[in-house]
Amino acid sequence: MGRYLLKRLSQAVLVVISVMVVVFVVTRLIGDPVAVMLPLEATEENRALLEAQLGLDRPILTQLADYVADAVRFDLGDSLWQRRPAMDVVLERLPPTLLLVAAGFAFGVLLGVVIGVVSGMRPGGWVDRAAVTFVLLGVSLPQFWIGLVFIVFFSVGLGWFPTSGSGGIEYLVLPGVVLGLPVVGRIALVTRSSMIDELNTQHVKDATARGVSRARIVMVHAMKGAGIATITIAGWELIGVLAGGAVVVETVYAWPGIGFTAMQAIERHDIILVQAVVFVVAIMVVTINIIVDIAYTMLDPRVKFDRVS
Amino acid sequence: MKPASAGSRSERRRSGGWLMRIVRDPTALFGVLVLALLVAAALFAPIIAPLDPNKQDLAARLLPPFYAEGGSAEHLLGTDQLGRDVLSRIVHGARISLTIPLVSVTLAGVFGTAVGLLAGYRGGKTDAFIMRIVDTLFSFPGLLLALTILAVVGPSFWTLAIVLSLRIWMVFARMTRGLVLSAREAEYVEAAELVGASPVRIMLRHIAPNLTAPLLTLAVLESAHVILSEAALSFLGLGIQPPQMSWGLDVAIGRQYVFSAPWLIIFPGLAIAVAVLGINLLAGWLRVAADPQESAKRFAAAADAPSAWSG
Amino acid sequence: MIRSDHLLEIRNLEVVFPTRDGTVQAVRGVSLTVDAGDSLGIVGESGSGKSTLARAALGLIELPGRIAGGEILWKGRSLLDKRVARRIRGREISMVSQDPMASMSPILTIGTQMTEVMTRHLDIGSREAFTRAGDLLEKVGIPDPGRRLGQYPFEFSGGMQQRVVIATALSCDPMMLIADEPTTALDVTTQAQILELISSLQKDLGLALVLITHDLGVVAGACDLLKVLYAGEIVESGTADQLFHRPRHPYTAALLGSTPRLDVKADRLVAIEGHPPDLRQVSIGCSFTPRCPHATTRCASASPVLQPSEAGRAYACWNPLNGREGPGPSHGEGRA
Numbered sequence: 001m002g003r004y005l006l007k008r009l010s011q012a013v014l015v016v017i018s019v020m021v022v023v024f025v026v027t028r029l030i031g032d033p034v035a036v037m038l039p040l041e042a043t044e045e046n047r048a049l050l051e052a053q054l055g056l057d058r059p060i061l062t063q064l065a066d067y068v069a070d071a072v073r074f075d076l077g078d079s080l081w082q083r084r085p086a087m088d089v090v091l092e093r094l095p096p097t098l099l100l101v102a103a104g105f106a107f108g109v110l111l112g113v114v115i116g117v118v119s120g121m122r123p124g125g126w127v128d129r130a131a132v133t134f135v136l137l138g139v140s141l142p143q144f145w146i147g148l149v150f151i152v153f154f155s156v157g158l159g160w161f162p163t164s165g166s167g168g169i170e171y172l173v174l175p176g177v178v179l180g181l182p183v184v185g186r187i188a189l190v191t192r193s194s195m196i197d198e199l200n201t202q203h204v205k206d207a208t209a210r211g212v213s214r215a216r217i218v219m220v221h222a223m224k225g226a227g228i229a230t231i232t233i234a235g236w237e238l239i240g241v242l243a244g245g246a247v248v249v250e251t252v253y254a255w256p257g258i259g260f261t262a263m264q265a266i267e268r269h270d271i272i273l274v275q276a277v278v279f280v281v282a283i284m285v286v287t288i289n290i291i292v293d294i295a296y297t298m299l300d301p302r303v304k305f306d307r308v309s
Numbered sequence: 310m311k312p313a314s315a316g317s318r319s320e321r322r323r324s325g326g327w328l329m330r331i332v333r334d335p336t337a338l339f340g341v342l343v344l345a346l347l348v349a350a351a352l353f354a355p356i357i358a359p360l361d362p363n364k365q366d367l368a369a370r371l372l373p374p375f376y377a378e379g380g381s382a383e384h385l386l387g388t389d390q391l392g393r394d395v396l397s398r399i400v401h402g403a404r405i406s407l408t409i410p411l412v413s414v415t416l417a418g419v420f421g422t423a424v425g426l427l428a429g430y431r432g433g434k435t436d437a438f439i440m441r442i443v444d445t446l447f448s449f450p451g452l453l454l455a456l457t458i459l460a461v462v463g464p465s466f467w468t469l470a471i472v473l474s475l476r477i478w479m480v481f482a483r484m485t486r487g488l489v490l491s492a493r494e495a496e497y498v499e500a501a502e503l504v505g506a507s508p509v510r511i512m513l514r515h516i517a518p519n520l521t522a523p524l525l526t527l528a529v530l531e532s533a534h535v536i537l538s539e540a541a542l543s544f545l546g547l548g549i550q551p552p553q554m555s556w557g558l559d560v561a562i563g564r565q566y567v568f569s570a571p572w573l574i575i576f577p578g579l580a581i582a583v584a585v586l587g588i589n590l591l592a593g594w595l596r597v598a599a600d601p602q603e604s605a606k607r608f609a610a611a612a613d614a615p616s617a618w619s620g
Numbered sequence: 621m622i623r624s625d626h627l628l629e630i631r632n633l634e635v636v637f638p639t640r641d642g643t644v645q646a647v648r649g650v651s652l653t654v655d656a657g658d659s660l661g662i663v664g665e666s667g668s669g670k671s672t673l674a675r676a677a678l679g680l681i682e683l684p685g686r687i688a689g690g691e692i693l694w695k696g697r698s699l700l701d702k703r704v705a706r707r708i709r710g711r712e713i714s715m716v717s718q719d720p721m722a723s724m725s726p727i728l729t730i731g732t733q734m735t736e737v738m739t740r741h742l743d744i745g746s747r748e749a750f751t752r753a754g755d756l757l758e759k760v761g762i763p764d765p766g767r768r769l770g771q772y773p774f775e776f777s778g779g780m781q782q783r784v785v786i787a788t789a790l791s792c793d794p795m796m797l798i799a800d801e802p803t804t805a806l807d808v809t810t811q812a813q814i815l816e817l818i819s820s821l822q823k824d825l826g827l828a829l830v831l832i833t834h835d836l837g838v839v840a841g842a843c844d845l846l847k848v849l850y851a852g853e854i855v856e857s858g859t860a861d862q863l864f865h866r867p868r869h870p871y872t873a874a875l876l877g878s879t880p881r882l883d884v885k886a887d888r889l890v891a892i893e894g895h896p897p898d899l900r901q902v903s904i905g906c907s908f909t910p911r912c913p914h915a916t917t918r919c920a921s922a923s924p925v926l927q928p929s930e931a932g933r934a935y936a937c938w939n940p941l942n943g944r945e946g947p948g949p950s951h952g953e954g955r956a
Contacts, residue, residue, distance in 0.1 A: 015448045022454070027461050036461060136593075140586035142537055144544045145560055145578030152571045202722040209678050209717070210788060211710015211737050220736075221725050228727070243450030248541050262453065263545060266460040274457050281450040289448055301727055301772045 008293060012286035019282040020071050023275055024064055028056070037080055037269045071279060079273040081265060086276035090258055094280065096166055097246055097257030103176035104249070105241050108183025109234055115184065116191025117226070121218060123196050131188065138185030143245060147178045147252035164254040175253040179245050183237045187230060194229040198222040228300050235292030239285050330598065337594035343587025350403035358397035359385070362554060366392030371570045387572045389562065395572065398554055399580050405555045406584055409466075409539045410532035413474040418528050421478035422520070425485025429493070430512065440486070443479045451476050452538070459547040469548050473538055477531050484527055485520060492519045522599040530592040533585045540581045556581045624693045626653040627796060627828055628677060628713075633690035635672050635681055635852075642900035646672040646685070648852040656795065659822060659829040661839030661860065663875065664849035667896045670832045673849070674800045677830070678715060679705025711741040714789035716818075718801040720782035724773045731769030734788045741792045756787040760817060779810035786817065796828040797821075803838060815842055836879040840864070848872050851897050851907035854926055858933030868929070868940040870912050906938065914939045 027033050034050050051057050054077075055066065070076065079086040119131035154174060155163040161174050198204060199222050207217055247259035254260065258277050265273035297303050331337045350357055372388040373380045374395075380387060386395040428439040455472045462468050492498060498515045506514075540557030542548035549555035556577040563573025635647035647669040654660055664670045672685065679699040681687055692699040694713065699705045717723050724733050734756070735749035744752070750769065757765035760783040773781055782802065789797060799818060803811035819842045822829045831843055839846060839860065847857040848871060856869035867873040874892045894911035897903060905920040906912070912919065918938050926936040 015445050018445055019449055019454070022449075023457060026458050030462055033461070136586060136589055137582075140533070140589050141582045142540050142544075142557070142560075142578060142585070144541055144557075145574065145581065148560065148564060148567055148574045149578065152567060152574075156568055202717070202719065203725045205680070205682075206715070206717050206723040206785075207725070207733070209675070209680055209709060209715040211706075211714065211741055211792070213706075213740055216736060216740070221728065224727055225725070239448075240451070243454075244452030244541075247452060247456065248545065251545060259453075262456065266456065266547070271461065274460065278450060278453055278457055281453055282448075285448055285450050299727070301729075302774060 005290075005294075008290050012290060015286050016279070016282045017068060017071075020068060020275075020279060021064070023278055024067055027271055027275070028060065028063065033271050036271060076276040076279060077272045079265070079270055079276070081268040081270040081273060086273045087280075089261065089273060090276045090280050093256060093258045093261045096255060097242075097250070097259060100172065100175055100179060100250065100255055100257060101238070101241055101246055103172055104179030104245070105183060105238050106180075107176055108180030108237065108241075109187055111180070112184040112187025113191050113230065115188040116230075117195055117218070117223065119188070120192040120195025120199070120222075120226070123192075128192075132192075135185040135188045135192075138181045139189075141181070143178055143182065144248050144252050146181060147175070147249055150174050150178060151252075164252075166256055171253075171255075175249045175255055178252070179241055179249045182245070183241060186237060187234060190233045191226055191230050194226040195222055198225040201225075224299070228296065231292060231295050231299065235288055238288050242284055242288075243281050331594075334594060336590045337598075340587045340589075340591030340594060343583060344591060347403050347407055347584055347587075350400045351407040354401045354404060358394075358400040360394040360397045362393060362397040362401040363552060364393065368392065371566065373570070374572050374576075377572075386576045387570070389559075389573055390566060390570075395559075395576055398559055399556065399577055402554045402556045402559065402577065402580065403584075405466075405539065405543075405549055405553065406536050406581070409470055409473065410535040412470040413477070413535045414528050414532050416471065417474035417478035417531070418481050418524065420474070421481025422485045422524060424478070425482040426489060426512065428482065429486040429489025430508065430516075436486070439482070443482050446479050452541070455538075455542065456545065456547055459542065464542075464547045464550055466549065466553070469539065469542065473535050473542075476538070477534065480531060481524065481527065484523065488520050488523060489516055492516045522595075526592055526595040526599060529588060529595060533588040533592065536581065536585050536588070624696045626693075627656050627658075627695060628652075628654040628830075629691075629693040630673075630677065631691040631693070633673070633676060633692060634688040635669070635676055635685055636688045637685045639684070639900075644899045645902065646852055646899060647676065649690070650849070650852070650854055651690075652847060652854070652857075654796065654828050654830060656828055657826050658845060659831065659843045661843030661846045662830065662832045662849055663834065663836055663839060663846060665834055665892075665896055667899070668849040669852035669899075670834075670849050671800055674715070674798050674830070674832050677798060678709050678713060680709075710737050710789075710794070711792050712794050713796045713798065714792070714794040716782070716785050716789050716797065716799040716802045719805040720778055720785050721773060721805070723785050724781070724788075726773055729770055729772055730776075730784055734769070734784070734791060737788060738791050752791065753787070756791055757784065760784075760787040760790075760821075762787075778806050779814060782806060782810075782814050783817065786814075786821070790821065790825070793825075794827070796830065798830045798832070800832045801834070802831070804833075804835075811838075818842065836864075836875055848875065851903075852899060853907065853936065854934075855908065855937070856933075856935040857926070858931075858935075862931070862933050866941075868933075868935040869908075869937045870914050870939075870941060871908050872935075873941055874911075906936070914941075 033054070034047055034056060038046060038050060048057075055063060058066075074087055076086045078084060079089050082089050115131045115135060119125075119128035122128055151163050151174070154160045161170050165171060195218075199217070204217055204221055207221055208214075212221070246257060247262060249255065250257045250260035251263050258280065262274055262277040265271075265277070331341055366388070369384065369388050369392040370390055372384050372392075374387040375382055375385050377387075384394050384396070386399070388394055389398070424439060424443075428436040455476060458472050459468060492515070495515075498511060501511050501515055539548055539555065540560070543555040543557030544561045546561060549558050551558065559577040560574045560581075563570065563577070566573050630650060630652050633647050633650045634645070637644040637646055650669075650673060652660070662670050662673065672681070675681055676687065676692060677699070679692070679702060687700060694704070694708055697704050699708065724730070731750060731753060734753040735746055738744060738749040738752060739746055742749075753769055754765040757768060762768055762780060762783055768776075768784075773784075776784060782805075786802075797818075802818060803814050806814060815838060818829070818831070821827065822842075829842070831839055833839055843860055845857070846860050846863045847854050848863070848869065849855070850871050856863065856867065856872045863872055864876070867876055871892075878892055892911060897907045897910070903909075903923070905918075905922055906915075906924050909915045909919045916939060922938075924936045924938050926934050928934045
C-alpha cells in the first residue's frame with residue numbers, strides 16, 4: 001500500500017509538471033506573451049524591457065528549466081495586474097472557490113445518488129422516467145444560461161436571492177445549485193445504471209432467494225457495488241466542477257474565487273496570474289485523483305487484495 | 310431460464326425497420342427532429358431566417374417578443390440592443406453549433422481512434438506508453454487549460470475547433486483500445502491470426518465492424534459536449550468572435566440587458582438546450598438500439614409493466 | 621388458505637416470458653408435490669424450464685417472466701402471494717444455486733452475508749448470528765471458521781464457497797432445500813464431495829430436498845423420486861429405481877443413454893440428437909416428436925397427457941418403452 005501510494009504520488013507530480021510544460025509551450029512558443037501583455041501603443045523599448053523583466057531574452061530551455069524549478073517552489077512570478085506574487089492572489093481567492101465547489105459538489109452528488117438509486121430500483125416505472133427526463137435536462141442545459149435564468153427568475157422576479165457577489169449563505173444557493181446541476185445528472189445516470197446492473201446480478205438474485213430483504217439488498221448489496229462505480233465518476237465530476245464549472249459559474253455570479261480571477265486575468269492579459277490558477281487547479285486535480293483511488297481501494301476488497309499482496 | 314433470442318428472423322426485422330423504430334420511439338423521434346432542424350437551419354439559414362441577422366435597426370432596439378406587450382409579428386422573438394432580429398440570429402447561430410462539433414468530433418474521432426487502434430493492436434510497451442499519456446491528459450484541468458490556450462493563441466473558429474478536439478480525443482482512444490482488445494479475444498480473430506491473415510486485413514475485416522456502432526454513438530454523445538463547451542467558451546468571450554454568430558455569444562451580449570430584456574438570453578440559451586437535449590436523447594437511443602440485450606429488456610418491461618411478479 | 625396436505629404442492633403451473641419475437645412458454649402445466657423428508661430430483665436439459673420451476677417455487681419469477689396460471693402452495697398457503705413468499709424464502713425454503721462464486725456478493729464478507737439472513741428471520745442478534753455462522757461452517761466442513769467469516773468470497777475455492785452457500789442456506793433451519801445444479805460449476809472430485817454433503821445434511825436434518833440437474837448421474841444417489849422435464853412439461857415421473865431401470869418415456873431413456881455411469885460398461889455415450897423445441901411455438905403433438913426414435917403420426921398430431929401407471933409412476937407418451945430396453949442394473953453406487 002505504501003509503495004503504491006508513493007508511485008501514485010510521483011505520477012501526480014509528473015502530471016502537474018506536464019501541465020505546466022504544456023502551458024509554457026503554449027504561452028512562450030505558440031503565443032507571444034509580450035505582445036499579449038503589452039498595450040497596443042507600446043514601443044520597442046517597452047517590449048525589450050518587459051522581455052528582460054520576464055527573462056524572455058534567455059535561451060528557451062533555460063527559461064523552461066527555471067520556470068519548472070520556480071513552479072516546484074510555488075513561485076510563479078508577480079501578477080502583472082495586481083503587482084504582487086501571483087500565488088498570493090490565487091491562494092487569497094481559493095477559499096471562496098473551495099466553498100462554492102464543496103457546496104455545489106455535495107448538492108450534486110447527494111441528489112444524484114438519491115435519484116439514481118430510486119430510479120434504478122424500478123427501471124421503466126414512472127418515477128424512473130420522470131427522473132431520467134429531469135436528469136437529461138440537467139446535463140443538457142448550458143450552465144451559464146441556467147445561471148442567468150435563475151438570476152432573472154429567483155433574484156429579479158421573486159427576489160429570493162441576491163443576483164451576484166458573495167456574503168452570507170443566501171449568496172451561495174444559486175451558484176451552488178447551478179454548479180451542481182450537471183453533476184446531479186451524470187451521477188444519477190451512473191448510479192442508476194450500476195444499480196440496475198447490480199440488482200440484476202446473480203448474487204442479488206440469490207440473496208433474494210436466501211431471504212435477504214429487499215431493503216437490505218438495495219441499501220447494502222446493490223448500493224455498495226454501485227458506490228464503487230459511482231465514486232470514480234464522482235472524482236471526474238469534482239475535477240470537472242473545479243476546472244470548468246467553477247470558472248463559468250463564478251463569472252456569471254461574480255463570485256470572487258479563482259475561476260472568476262482567471263477570467264479577470266485573461267481580460268487584463270495577465271498570463272502569469274492565469275498560469276498560477278492553472279497550476280493550483282492542476283495540483284488539486286491530481287490530489288482528487290489520488291483520494292478517489294484510495295477511497296476505491298477501501299471500498300472494494302478485490303482491489304485491496306491485489307494491491308496489498 | 311432466459312428467453313432464447315431468435316436468430317435470423319429478428320435480425321431481418323431489425324434491419325428492415327430502423328425508420329419505424331425511430332418513429333415509434335418518441336425520444337428518438339425528438340432527437341432526430343432536432344438534428345434535422347439544426348441541419349436545415351444551418352444549411353438554409355438565409356432562406357429560413359425572416360430577416361438579415363446583422364441588419365441593425367436602431368429605431369427598433371430591444372423590442373420584446375411577440376407575446377409581450379409591445380412585441381410584434383415582425384420580430385417574433387424580439388430584437389437586441391442594436392435592433393437585430395433575435396430569431397434570425399438564432400437560425401444563423403445553428404451554423405456554428407453544427408460545424409464546430411462536426412469539425413472537432415471528426416478531428417478527435419479520427420485521431421483518437423487511430424491512437425486507440427495502435428495501442429490496442431500493438432499492445433505491450435506501445436500500449437502502456439500511449440495509455441499513460443491518455444491517462445495523464447484525462448487529469449488535465451480541461452476547460453481552464455482550454456481558456457488559457459485560447460487566451461494566448463487568440464480565439465478563432467479553427468483554434469476553437471482544435472482546442473475542443475484536444476479535450477476529447479482521449480475518450481475515443483480509450484474506447485477504441487478497449488473494443489480492439491475485446492475483439493481480439495474473439496475466437497474468429499484468433500483464428501484469422503493463426504492462419505496468417507495480414508494485420509491490416511484483420512483490422513478491416515474482423516475488428517473494424519465491431520467498432521463502428523459504439524464509436525458512432527460516442528461521436529454523437531461527444532457532439533453534445535462540444536456544443537456545450539463551444540457555447541460556454543463563446544459566452545466567456547474566448548470562443549466565436551463577432552461578427553460571427555453563436556448562441557453562446559448572443560447570451561453573453563444579452564447578459565448586459567438581463568434585467569430589462571431577458572429574452573436576449575432566454576431564446577439563444579433555449580436553442581442550445583434543445584439542440585443538446587435532442588442529441589443526448591439520440592445518443593441514448595442509439596446506445597440501446599445497438600445493444601440487442603438492452604432493447605429486449607426494454608421491450609419486456611414495456612410489454613409487461615403491471616405484473617405482480619416483479620419481485 | 622387452500623387445502624393441501626403436502627409441504628409443497630404445485631398445481632398446473634404455467635410460466636411465460638414475453639419477448640419481442642413471441643412468448644416463451646417456459647413451464648407448461650407442471651404439477652408436483654413434495655412432502656417432508658422427500659428427496660425429489662428434477663431432471664432436464666437446459667431450457668427445459670427446470671430452473672424457472674425452482675425459482676417459481678420460491679415466488680421469484682422476475683420480469684419479464686410471469687405466472688400465467690396454476691397454483692404454488694406451501695403448507696396450504698399460496699406462494700403467489702408475495703408477502704407469504706417473502707416470509708418463507710430463506711426461512712422455510714432455501715436455495716443453493718449453480719455458481720457458488722456468483723452466488724454471493726464479492727464485496728461483502730462471508731460473515732456479513734451469512735448473518736444477514738439469520739438476523740432477519742431468527743430472533744437473534746448479530747453476535748449470536750456470528751457464533752451460529754461459525755458452527756454452520758464447521759458443520760459443512762470448513763476449518764478455521766472464525767477467520768473465514770471475515771473473508772470475501774474470492775478468497776475461497778469453488779468447492780469451499782459452495783459449502784459456504786450451503787451453510788448459509790441451512791442457517792435458519794429450513795424445511796426444504798432447493799439445489800439448482802449445485803455441482804455444475806465445480807470440478808469432478810469436488811462435485812462428489814458436495815453431493816455427499818448435501819445428501820448427508822438432508823438425512824441428518826430431515827430436510828425435503830429438491831435437486832435440479834441436467835445430469836442423471838447427479839440425482840442417482842441423492843434422490844428417491846424423479847421427475848423428467850422436457851420443454852416445460854413433466855414427461856415422466858416415478859421413483860429413481862423405476863426410472864433408472866425401466867424408463868418408459870423415450871426421452872428418459874435417451875437421457876440415460878447420454879449419462880456416463882460407473883456401473884454400466886458402455887462402449888460409448890449416445891448424445892441425444894436434435895435440439896429442444898422452440899418454446900415460442902405451441903406444438904399440437906408431443907414436443908419430443910422431432911427427436912423421438914419411436915415417433916408415429918399420432919405423436920405429431922396429439923399431445924399425450926401424463927398418465928399414472930403402476931405403483932406411483934407416470935409418463936406422457938403414446939408409445940412407451942416396455943421397460944426391457946432400459947440400460948441396466950443397480951443405480952445406487954453410480955455417481956458421475
